[in-house]
Amino acid sequence: MTAGSEEIVVSHLTKHYKTLRAVDDLSFTVHSGRVTGFLGPNGAGKTTTLRMLLGLVAPTAGSATFGGVRYADLEQPIRHVGAVLEASSAHKGRTGLNHLRMICTAAGLPWEAADEALARVGLTPAAKRKFKGYSLGMKQRLGIAAALLGDPRVLILDEPANGLDPEGIRWMRDLLKTLAAEGRTVLVSSHLLGEMQQLADDVVIIAAGRLIRQGPVDEVLGSMAGTAHVRVRTPQVAELTAALSEHRATVTPLPDGALLVTGLDPAAVGHAAFANSVELHELTGERADLEQVFLQLTAGKAGIR
Structure with a gap:
């Protein structure tokens, strides 16, 4: 065909x-x-x-x-x-x-x-x-x-x-x-x-x-870069949180001890940690998936009028 x-x-x-x-x-x-x-x-x-x-x-x-x-x-x-x-x-x-x-x-x-x-x-x-x-x-x-x-x-x-x-x-x-x-x-x-x-x-x-x-x-x-997250793990939680806050990033503790960072990409998070002598054990970018983007784009707009 x-x-x-x-x-x-x-x-x-x-x-x-x-x-x-x-x-x-x-x-x-x-x-x-x-x-x-x-x-x-x-x-x-x-x-x-x-x-x-x-x-x-x-x-x-x-x-x-x-x-x-x-x-x-x-x-x-x-x-x-x-x-x-x-x-x-x-x-x-x-x-x-x-x-x-x-x-x-x-x-x-x-x-x-x-x-x-x-x-x-x-x-x-x-x-x-x-x-x-x-x-x-x-x-x-x-x-x-x-x-x-x-x-x-x-x-x-x-x-x-x-x-x-x-x-x-x-x-x-x-x-x-x-x-x-x-x-x-x-x-x-x-x-x-x-x-x-x-x-x-x-x-x-x-x-x-x-x-x-x-x-x-x-x-x-x-x-929708703003919906992307960075997952990071460090033994110096307070120091890293303070360093990232200076860049207006949002830092959310996760149940497994890692941190979820919103507002910065992995490179920026890594640079902030390096500049402040913070040791990192994990640094992973988590890109928004289609479901997250869809829900954000259609929030409050569902249904016919």
């Missing part, structure tokens, strides 16, 4: 429901060849945004395009955009293979596409099992298989790791990274922030329908 370049561009996208602003002048770009995490608290407007992307909800204002074309204007959308907004549903008495073949028939795709998609998501051994016997994780895989039937250049997935065990989550991560490496545009909405830090190249963070932060994961984490 090969894929062309087809970025998602969201421009001033807005959705009002009477007095409720679910999405409010939202703009961002999802680049090809990268996995973009779409993050936000419950009620932030993520699902509404995804539904507007796919033409399921009409925007009040603004636009969302794939390679410059609205979803509704795409010829054979299944060949351009594959989406999973919830766990796959199918007739409980139908096999996974027949479920996909029905979609192929409706979309004018050859049946071979069903076999290829099942193989790609690791469901070939369960191809002839009935849907009613599928676990939630298998249903998630079947939904992704359906999204891949048309060999789309764009994938939009909402909580794709739901129901997957740790091995399944790793499989999902590897699959999405592989799809992005093929040049596809991959947009993933998820609440699993630890997993998103490992998976995503870029993040788009929204709250109350508005954009809070976007960019490469490393840049977003780096921009």
Whole structure:
């Protein structure tokens, strides 16, 4: 399977429901060849945004395009955009293979596409099992298989790791990274922030329908330098605390006897200790993770208005 370049561009996208602003002048770009995490608290407007992307909800204002074309204007959308907004549903008495073949028939795709998609998501051994016997994780895989039937250049997935065990989550991560490496545009909405830090190249963070932060994961984490900490251990606690206080650093004793320093990087802490003849037994930088940054950025901004 090969894929062309087809970025998602969201421009001033807005959705009002009477007095409720679910999405409010939202703009961002999802680049090809990268996995973009779409993050936000419950009620932030993520699902509404995804539904507007796919033409399921009409925007009040603004636009969302794939390679410059609205979803509704795409010829054979299944060949351009594959989406999973919830766990796959199918007739409980139908096999996974027949479920996909029905979609192929409706979309004018050859049946071979069903076999290829099942193989790609690791469901070939369960191809002839009935849907009613599928676990939630298998249903998630079947939904992704359906999204891949048309060999789309764009994938939009909402909580794709739901129901997957740790091995399944790793499989999902590897699959999405592989799809992005093929040049596809991959947009993933998820609440699993630890997993998103490992998976995503870029993040788009929204709250109350508005954009809070976007960019490469490393840049977003780096921009929150104030949330970074330094863990330090010394037999001269009072002396080091006094030295760091002169630099307006915050020093917090930890239960294990170490100190947590906020406001200085490891080099500055080490220099202050050296300048004051303080012996150090440990000096470790602890960078803020995506969960810490997310919670700081969205504090007080959760929910729709």
